[in-house]
Amino acid sequence: MNTDDILAKSASHGGELSLEDHTRHVMEAAVAVARATGHDERLAMLGAALHDLGKAHPAFQSKLRAMKTVQASNTILHRHELSSLGFLPLVDRSDWPAIIDMVVAHHKPMHQPNDMFGKGILDLEDRSHTWQQDHLAGWDAWAPGALAVLEKLGVATHPIPRAEAETAIQFAVQHCETKRKGWSAWRGVLQAADHFASALQHDAVGQLPTLFDAPDLSFFNRTAPLYPLSLEGADQPQQHTLIVAPTGAGKTDYLLRRCRGRVFYTLPFQASINSMFRRMLAANTGGHVRLQHAISQLVEERGAVEKQLQSLVGASVKVLTPHQLAAVVFGTPGYEAVILDVRGADIILDEVHTYAAQAQSMVLEIVAALARLGCRIHIGTATMPSVLYQELLRRLGGPAAVAEVALPAETLRQFDRHAVHKIARDPENPAAWPEEADDILAAALAAGEKVLVICNTVQGAQQRYKQLRRQFPEIKRLLLHSRFKRGDRAEREQRLEQDFNDPAKPGPCLVVSTQVVEVSLDISFDRMLTEAAPLDALVQRFGRVNRRRTTETIGKLKPVHVLEPAPSCLPYDRAIVQASFAQLPEHGQGLPEQELQARIDIVYPALEVSNISTHVIWDGDRCRLRELCNNARSVLVDVLDIESTACILEADRQAYLDAKWEARTMLEIPVSWRSMYAHKTKYERLEVGNMPFVVPGNEDYEELGLQFEDHDSFL
Known part of the structure; x- marks a missing residue:
């Protein structure tokens, strides 16, 4: 039998691929994942060898070729992984439990409660009297082809009578019925390997040798007096880190210096993770440096292999949002593979204060879950309410487990760099942009300044940009928000950093943005006009002005102008915005860094988070889910409203x-x-x-x- 004719994938699913080639790729990946995660490589290889053999079933082959001639494809519900269970007699009976865990649920959970259309093995067992016979239909005709695939892959085989295949499937049903609460590492191994091999296909083997290498972070050992954290030691014995320090103090380098293994660097916004990804590439850390979000393939012109690697297991450094780690909290599909990927790694959570109540709750649960998984967690921010700080400290295990880092008051005074001006609104028309703001902007541009205008909504930013375009048609300008084509958005972020932010290209220039510029974009303007927002968000926005520190700029203030809160403060809570505005100095007074904590604590006297405990899969160290099961992705959507x-x-x-x-x-x-x-x-x-x-x-x-x-x- 020509095994090349037995397909694993069609042209519409990433390119036509034979079952032999796909199985080889998954076997290689499974061995690498098992080696990296401390699992039996022999068992991983056997599970990968058997996991897709059921694709040789004529129902699957006819579906793949979109043929209508084989009646089985029209009369049965076929799950290829369940047909694969018929090949268990090829391995020792003692290996069956681990291999079943790998094979039976690598696509669908074994059971989907409250789903009358569930396709897991126990779902079919509950509602169909013929599913086992259907999945072995024509066994004597198609099983030899699957065995021939294994022979070509170097796996010893022998003929399997149909009765033995039926016994194997019945054993698998009984094995699944005995499953209790917990999570299956073996399911994670196979899912990680299958996903990796499916994405890279023939390129997979070349990526495996360095896939789990720790990065070389020596680049970040650099020191400079203007970055005081670069002069501080990062070798504290505590496992975790909590640091609150002003923008420009060297926080990013310090967090990376605290890392000892593979690094997951999380940030809240697309623009900030794009920027951080470029910084990590420039640091020459070795190994894989990967960006993980929906548009990562648009950030850089990289090779096809790197583009496909974006959401896969492994990588020396991953730059991502915390939502990509949320599976370990909510038990959504693939959560076992995510656990294996992050377990024991260094996790950096940067700018954790920026999340709304639901997402903040998720971040707190992620911190607790990752700590249980033996991760080293490093949390940094420019601003953080004391109530949030104390809650994070508690979840990390308290002072004995956490290196707490802060700058002394004398050093903080060197970061005073903003003169704050409040702009009143017209009582007769409080929603309108104040005339005073227009006058300030006109004078600044006439003086050749680089000016940043920040609005709280996309629609507001568009309206403001249109008006300023009419007022200043000759001024170089840029509008940045989320509602651009994904490719255009990435290009605008680069223009912002490389053109408008270039010291060699003097002003005047004008950038209008939403708060997508708040975090981790390395840009420095001469002046800012911003709508009122929560105090912690305002401090982040202020960090885009007078950002470059030199011996000449220390102690010199540049202006930031904050508009009085409008009748609508969407998307923020108006009470928080008003309380924040009240905490700002005015008439050009400075905003001392050493006073920020007290002012923020007045705005945030209590921790405002949502109760999502009923959706979290962990009860202490115990997983509440049944093994080989998972929650639907909709749980994440429903809880976080994302x-x-x-x-x-x-x-x-x-x-x-x-x-x-x-x-x-x-x-x-x-x-x-x-x-x-x-x-x-x-x-x-x-x-x-x-x-x-x-x-x-x-x-x-x-x-x-x-x-x-x-x-x-x-x-």
């Missing part, structure tokens, strides 16, 4: 239909589902890709981004 959708411009409709996945991604404009809900019946929705809505008009997109009437959105 569901989003995609739009495309009507002008891009045909290009999107004709493009492959990666090109489609570049055309997409992410929009929150909450913002899109009111328009969902107005626009055509495509049935391909990420099913984007097609938005007409937008002739001014190139400057303004996507526009339609919708609810305020702040990202």
